[in-house]
Amino acid sequence: MIEVKNLVKRYGTFSAVNNISFEAAPGEIVGLLGPNGAGKTTTMRILTGFMPPSEGSVKVEGFDVLENSMEVRRRVGYMPERVPVYLDMTVHGYLTFWAKLRGMKQPNTQVNQMLERFSLGDRRNKLVRSLSKGLRQRLGLAQALVHNPPVVILDEPTIGIDPQQVIEVRETVRALRENHTVLFSSHILSEVEQVCDRVIIIHKGKIMASGTPQQLAKKYKPGVHLYVSLSGRSQSEIRALLESLPKVDNVREQAAGFVLSSRTDADLRADVSSIIAKHQLTLLEMRLVEVTLEDIFLNIVDKR
Numbered sequence: 001m002i003e004v005k006n007l008v009k010r011y012g013t014f015s016a017v018n019n020i021s022f023e024a025a026p027g028e029i030v031g032l033l034g035p036n037g038a039g040k041t042t043t044m045r046i047l048t049g050f051m052p053p054s055e056g057s058v059k060v061e062g063f064d065v066l067e068n069s070m071e072v073r074r075r076v077g078y079m080p081e082r083v084p085v086y087l088d089m090t091v092h093g094y095l096t097f098w099a100k101l102r103g104m105k106q107p108n109t110q111v112n113q114m115l116e117r118f119s120l121g122d123r124r125n126k127l128v129r130s131l132s133k134g135l136r137q138r139l140g141l142a143q144a145l146v147h148n149p150p151v152v153i154l155d156e157p158t159i160g161i162d163p164q165q166v167i168e169v170r171e172t173v174r175a176l177r178e179n180h181t182v183l184f185s186s187h188i189l190s191e192v193e194q195v196c197d198r199v200i201i202i203h204k205g206k207i208m209a210s211g212t213p214q215q216l217a218k219k220y221k222p223g224v225h226l227y228v229s230l231s232g233r234s235q236s237e238i239r240a241l242l243e244s245l246p247k248v249d250n251v252r253e254q255a256a257g258f259v260l261s262s263r264t265d266a267d268l269r270a271d272v273s274s275i276i277a278k279h280q281l282t283l284l285e286m287r288l289v290e291v292t293l294e295d296i297f298l299n300i301v302d303k304r
């Protein structure tokens with residue numbers, strides 16, 4: 001469980017995080033989505049007790065990050081944006097080091113389990129410096145999970161690794177869902193949509209929107225969107241015909257056709273078909289357009 005209330009973080013006079021509040025419950029993967037500089041890393045560092053808030057309260061599993069930082073550290077697994085690498089430690093030594101920092105006295109069993117789980121067993125005695133970027137990322141995940149924390153905080157864990165490794169990381173995160181509260185940050189919209197149950201969109205240190213991807217779609221881009229591509233007349237004539245349809249509120253050019261939008265849930269396909277028949281046009285393509293998180297994101301961020 002994560003509870004953030006009216007969190008503010010100032011660097012000098014600049015507010016990197018400006019009065020944000022949110023909660024994350026067990027069994028939930030919450031995505032912190034925002035462009036570079038939005039305040040994701042700052043928020044996560046505060047949540048892990050890495051640095052203090054300027055204002056507001058932050059609790060993890062009921063413990064305040066300022067008042068009970070050791071209790072918080074025991075309960076949080078954190079994978080920072082850049083996995084800190086202690087190049088001259090062995091893989092086994094690195095995990096043991098982190099487990100002890102989180103208050104584990106005899107971490108050997110758990111360390112071995114992590115080596116097994118992340119297929120690092122055959123490298124246990126290798127130096128961290130000998131690992132590839134992808135393997136270091138796996139080690140970073142193992143480090144975050146070694147003390148079996150109920151709360152897991154992952155700061156852009158898929159940055160800079162290859163596509164196959166991205167898939168592995170996403171699967172690992174999805175698998176955590178059952179027994180953990182997960183906060184996952186990314187600036188990649190499609191990734192957040194795939195991985196997270198709920199999304200918090202932050203921009204310039206403020207929460208702009210939050211909800212499930214479906215809720216956001218409904219709220220910020222309601223209605224129906226249909227892509228049609230027609231031939232038989234000039235594009236401007238076709239556009240005018242489409243705009244003349246009573247249920248169509250907006251026509252936007254896209255690729256070789258147009259996206260029609262209706263604020264109501266009206267089915268526009270019959271209306272388009274009647275235009276095709278009446279004006280002897282040829283239908284090249286017609287499909288419903290899914291509202292993506294990207295549309296919503298641009299919609300929200302553009303307006304402010």
Ligand SMILES: Nc1ncnc2c1ncn2[C@@H]1O[C@H](COP(=O)(O)OP(=O)(O)O)[C@@H](O)[C@H]1O
Pocket residue numbers: 011016034035036037038039040041042043
């Ligand atoms: N230590 C710092 N000192 C001054 N400004 C900082 C510091 N860390 C981050 N910032 C600024 O705070 C803002 C938020 O940064 P950050 O939390 O890293 O965003 P994100 O992780 O979303 O990219 C940015 O404008 C960044 O330049």
Ligand SMILES: [Mg+2]
Pocket residue numbers: 040041042081155156
């Ligand atoms: Mg960041």
